[in-house]
Each structure stands twice: as structure tokens, then as C-alpha cells.
Amino acid sequence: xxxxxxxxxDEVHFTYSGGSHSxxxxxxxxxxxxxxxxxxxxxxxxxxxxxYLLAGLIPSFFNGNFSGTxxxxxxxxxxxxxxxxxxxxxxxxxxxxxxxxxxxxxxxxEVAFGLENLGVPREIMLKKIDQALKMTGISHMAExxxxxxxxxxxQRLAIASILAMDSPVLIFDEPTSLLDPVGxxxxxxxxxxLSKSGHTIIIAENHxxxxxxxTDRVVALEAGxxxxxxxxxxxxxxxxxxxxxxxxxRFTQASALYLEKTKSGSPNRLPITLEQAIHFxxxxxxxxxx
Amino acid sequence: MFEPHSLYIxxxxxxxxxxxxxxxxxxxxxxxxxxxxxxxxxxxxxxxxLIFLTAVWxxxxxxxxxxxxxxxxxxxxxxVVVQGFFYPQNTTILFSLGKYExxxxxxxxxxxxxxxxxxxxxxxxxxLFSTKLSDFSRALTISGLxxxxxxxxxxxxxxxPDFADRIHRxxxxxxxxxxxxxxxxxxxxxxLFPLVAPxxxxxxxxxxxxxxxxxxxxxxxxxxxxxxxxxxLSRRERVLQILLLTVALxxxxxxxxxxxxxx
Numbered sequence: 001x002x003x004x005x006x007x008x009x010d011e012v013h014f015t016y017s018g019g020s021h022s023x024x025x026x027x028x029x030x031x032x033x034x035x036x037x038x039x040x041x042x043x044x045x046x047x048x049x050x051x052y053l054l055a056g057l058i059p060s061f062f063n064g065n066f067s068g069t070x071x072x073x074x075x076x077x078x079x080x081x082x083x084x085x086x087x088x089x090x091x092x093x094x095x096x097x098x099x100x101x102x103x104x105x106x107x108x109x110e111v112a113f114g115l116e117n118l119g120v121p122r123e124i125m126l127k128k129i130d131q132a133l134k135m136t137g138i139s140h141m142a143e144x145x146x147x148x149x150x151x152x153x154x155q156r157l158a159i160a161s162i163l164a165m166d167s168p169v170l171i172f173d174e175p176t177s178l179l180d181p182v183g184x185x186x187x188x189x190x191x192x193x194l195s196k197s198g199h200t201i202i203i204a205e206n207h208x209x210x211x212x213x214x215t216d217r218v219v220a221l222e223a224g225x226x227x228x229x230x231x232x233x234x235x236x237x238x239x240x241x242x243x244x245x246x247x248x249x250r251f252t253q254a255s256a257l258y259l260e261k262t263k264s265g266s267p268n269r270l271p272i273t274l275e276q277a278i279h280f281x282x283x284x285x286x287x288x289x290x
Numbered sequence: 291m292f293e294p295h296s297l298y299i300x301x302x303x304x305x306x307x308x309x310x311x312x313x314x315x316x317x318x319x320x321x322x323x324x325x326x327x328x329x330x331x332x333x334x335x336x337x338x339x340l341i342f343l344t345a346v347w348x349x350x351x352x353x354x355x356x357x358x359x360x361x362x363x364x365x366x367x368x369x370v371v372v373q374g375f376f377y378p379q380n381t382t383i384l385f386s387l388g389k390y391e392x393x394x395x396x397x398x399x400x401x402x403x404x405x406x407x408x409x410x411x412x413x414x415x416x417x418l419f420s421t422k423l424s425d426f427s428r429a430l431t432i433s434g435l436x437x438x439x440x441x442x443x444x445x446x447x448x449x450x451p452d453f454a455d456r457i458h459r460x461x462x463x464x465x466x467x468x469x470x471x472x473x474x475x476x477x478x479x480x481x482l483f484p485l486v487a488p489x490x491x492x493x494x495x496x497x498x499x500x501x502x503x504x505x506x507x508x509x510x511x512x513x514x515x516x517x518x519x520x521x522x523l524s525r526r527e528r529v530l531q532i533l534l535l536t537v538a539l540x541x542x543x544x545x546x547x548x549x550x551x552x553x
Contacts, residue, residue: 108518
């Protein structure tokens with residue numbers, strides 16, 4: 001018997017209030033517990049809107065025309081009350097500084113903020129905070145001011161803040177787009193570790209190599225619709241991914257260029273990851289050698 | 291990167307351990323008495339002395355006096371000049387500058403006004419120096435104030451560095467595009483719009499993200515909130531709060547009646 005999905009979207013349409021076109025159109029998506037889903041798409045494709053929907057913020061927070069069914073753990077998202085939603089799903093946005101509560105002096109207090117709002121008893125709160133700080137690798141910064149942290153550290157703090165609330169589903173809306181390479185590595189490494197701890201992870205991210213390497217499934221969006229979804233290693237080198245404005249990974253692009261220049265017309269599927277690219281070029285070299 | 295302008299000075303002792311709302315009640319009582327309480331100069335001296343002793347007790351005398359002087363000195367200079375020359379009840383002329391005469395009464399009045407503000411400032415600084423902003427917001431929430439209102443009171447203080455940071459970045463960006471912000475008054479006025487407009491628009495755009503984040507952190511959750519830091523309000527302190535405010539109110543009423551009768 002297959003596990004029931006933790007998130008189920010059926011024929012979801014959403015148009016922002018005052019919007020002239022649908023931000024999401026006919027979205028049908030089933031997400032299993034523990035899955036890592038990558039969401040890719042060009043600017044304006046609907047990645048953030050899909051993240052907000054999965055985080056339970058549509059239609060309650062964003063006004064607009066909503067139709068279809070969206071459930072988390074078999075509960076209609078629109079009917080889940082504010083006290084229960086953080087226990088089901090957590091959201092991390094791209095701007096790390098904006099995610100500070102602006103009510104706390106220290107990293108420790110910042111992680112406690114959500115738990116205080118939920119009325120979690122202090123003894124339990126302390127355990128949850130320690131655990132969340134440990135999982136994101138910022139325990140040693142507990143007494144520092146959140147405002148003195150780097151972008152990557154602040155983003156890990158934002159992750160710790162939602163982790164402390166025990167959300168089984170974690171949604172990341174381009175969490176590394178404003179970070180430097182070091183910050184990006186730190187945050188993506190934390191997200192990878194979280195996936196190992198059984199969390200369901202949904203991440204909208206422009207770092208296509210990372211998406212290809214680490215996600216179980218990719219959902220490619222174009223103009224609010226699902227363009228294609230499936231195993232990243234199978235779909236990310238499809239021509240429609242390139243033509244939709246998402247683009248290919250550097251390895252796919254290099255290989256495609258190589259084939260075009262050598263006019264070899266190799267039957268090999270275009271590589272997506274570094275490992276595949278090495279294998280691809282080794283095979284190509286072998287073919288040319290023969 | 292700019293840091294929040296927290297005025298808290300690490301310390302301990304009985305004054306530090308007072309409930310934030312007890313200290314706030316003290317500041318309110320001082321403000322009420324200074325402006326509305328009976329008496330004039332003698333009242334300011336008495337309240338000033340009490341606050342001075344409290345500052346010694348709290349171990350905050352030096353920083354609070356230093357900050358008060360720093361903040362009040364420009365005001366004092368302006369008042370001494372303006373009131374000395376232009377106070378309506380000026381009679382005892384000390385010296386003349388052309389057709390303008392400087393008088394003793396105006397000088398005294400400038401000192402009195404500055405002392406009034408100084409006493410309230412000193413009391414406020416004692417509160418700010420000895421109270422963590424986060425403890426203050428928790429105390430307000432626990433006391434039953436709505437979390438939205440507490441957020442409105444406290445968050446702007448935390449957001450100030452963000453604004454300062456953004457002003458800095460906008461100024462640099464606009465200067466790199468050739469905007470002249472250093473020059474005479476007119477040049478500066480002209481430069482104001484390109485500096486202020488992006489600041490305000492940026493802040494408005496960010497409001498949605500901030501609200502979104504609060505939503506995901508259960509800010510709108512209904513029900514009793516808990517607190518990471520235990521802020522205990524003893525019965526004795528509750529009585530002290532009521533006493534401070536009641537005495538200040540009664541004396542203020544007396545002061546108002548007294549002034550009404552003698553005017």
C-alpha cells in the first residue's frame with residue numbers, strides 16, 4: 001500500500017486580486033512525505049506563488065480568486081487555523097534580513113519567537129531551540145545579535161526558527177538567491193542535512209546544478225502552469241526546459257555546444273550534473289578515438 | 291552592517307531586576323509630576339535629587355549623566371540665548387548687544403525648562419539603560435497588551451538600523467549616478483526626493499514580506515503566549531506600580547487646581 005501524500009493539489013487556479021492573468025493554472029501535484037521537490041521556472045513563472053500556496057498562505061493571506069483543492073495531511077489548507085499551520089509547514093524566503101522578527105536581541109530569542117507565539121511551555125521551548133540551532137549549525141552564535149550575522153548565517157537562523165516549530169514540510173523560496181557563494185554553500189548544506197532527517201522539502205531555486213543533483217523530483221513551471229515534472233536527471237536536459245527560459249545547467253550547455261561544434265550527433269543523453277558530464281566527455285573521447 | 295540601537299547596559303542589582311513596567315511607571319510618574327505636579331523649581335530639584343540617587347543605586351550614574359548632558363547641551367545653549375533675549379517677562383538687564391538686551395529672568399527660565407526636560411530624560415535613560423528591549427516587549431505582552439500593538443511599539447526601534455543601512459546604500463547609489471548631495475541648501479533640498487522616494491517605496495514593498503514572515507511564525511496565533519524569559523511581577527511590585535501612578539495622578543490634579551487658583 002502506497003503512503004498517502006502529505007501535500008495534494010488538484011486543479012488549482014489562482015489569480016491575485018487585481019491581476020489580469022492567472023498566477024497558477026491547473027496545478028495538480030502530489031508530494032510524498034520525505035520527498036525533496038525542486039521548483040524551477042523563469043521569473044514570473046509562478047514559483048513564489050506556488051510556494052505561498054504550499055505554505056498555506058493562499059488564499060488566506062493573499063487575496064485573489066482561488067479554485068481547486070489544496071490539502072496538507074488531508075486537511076484543506078484554507079481551513080487550517082493560524083495556530084496549527086506552523087506545526088505543518090514552514091516557509092523560508094530569499095531575503096534573510098526581512099525574516100528577522102524585529103522583536104529580539106539574540107539568535108536564541110529569535111528562534112524562540114514562533115514558539116512563544118504558539119504558547120509552547122518554556123521547558124519544551126528550550127529543548128526545541130537547542131535542537132534547531134544544532135541542526136542548522138549555529139549553536140555557537142546563540143547569544144549573538146541576529147543583526148550582526150552574515151546573510152548565510154541569517155538564512156540558517158530563519159531555517160532554525162521554522163525548524164523549532166516542528167514543521168514536517170519545509171518550503172524554501174529561492175533561499176540562496178541573495179547570498180554570496182559561501183553563504184549559498186552553507187544554506188544548501190543545511191537543507192541537504194534536513195532532507196536526511198525526514199523532512200519533506202520543497203525548494204524553488206535557481207541553482208540548477210544543485211537541483212539536478214539533490215532533488216528527487218523537479219517541477220518546471222512556465223506562465224503559472226506545470227511545463228513538465230519528473231526525475232531531474234531525465235527532464236532537465238529536455239529542449240523545452242531550455243526554450244522556456246529556465247535554461248540548462250552549465251554541463252548540459254557545454255555538452256550541447258560540444259555536440260554542435262563536433263557535429264557528432266552522439267546518441268548519449270545530454271549530461272546534467274558534473275559526474276554525468278565527465279562520463280559524457282569520456283565516452284565522446286572514446287568514440288572519437290575509435 | 292548597522293546594529294540595532296539598543297541602549298541596554300549590562301548590569302545587575304535590585305534596580306535591574308525590577309519589572310520593566312515598574313520602571314516605566316516610574317518614568318510616567320516623573321513626567322506627570324514634572325509638568326503637572328504642584329510647585330516649580332523646588333519640585334524639579336526634589337525629583338532630580340531622587341532620580342540622581344536612583345541612578346547611583348542602579349550603578350548607572352556616569353552613563354546617564356553623560357548622555358543627558360550630550361543630549362541637552364545643544365538645547366540649553368539655544369534656550370539660554372533665545373530666552374535671555376526674548377523672554378516676555380525680562381526686566382533685569384545683564385548686558386546689551388546693539389538694540390537687543392539680555393536679561394536674568396530669561397536666563398533663569400531657560401535653565402528651568404532645560405532642567406524639566408533633563409529630569410524626565412534622566413529617568414527615561416535609567417529605564418532604557420537597565421531594560422532589555424525584548425524583556426520590555428515580553429512584559430507588555432504578558433500584561434495583556436495585544437501582540438500587534440507591542441509589535442508597533444517595539445519593532446521600529448529594531449528596524450532603525452535597517453533604515454540607516456538602506457539610506458546609506460541609496461545615498462551611495464544615487465551619488466554614483468551623479469546626484470549631488472553636498473552643497474548649499476537648495477542643492478540639498480533638490481537631492482532629497484531621489485533619496486527619500488526609494489527609501490519609502492522600498493519600505494512599503496518590504497511590508498508584505500515582513501507580514502508574511504510574522505504569519506509563518508504564528509504571530510497571529512490565538513491563545514495564551516509563553517515566554518522564553520521568565521518576567522515575574524511580584525505582588526509588592528504591582529502595588530508599587532499602582533502607588534507610583536496614583537500618587538503622581540493625585541499630585542498632578544492638586545498642581546492643576548493650584549495653578550488654576552493662583553492664575
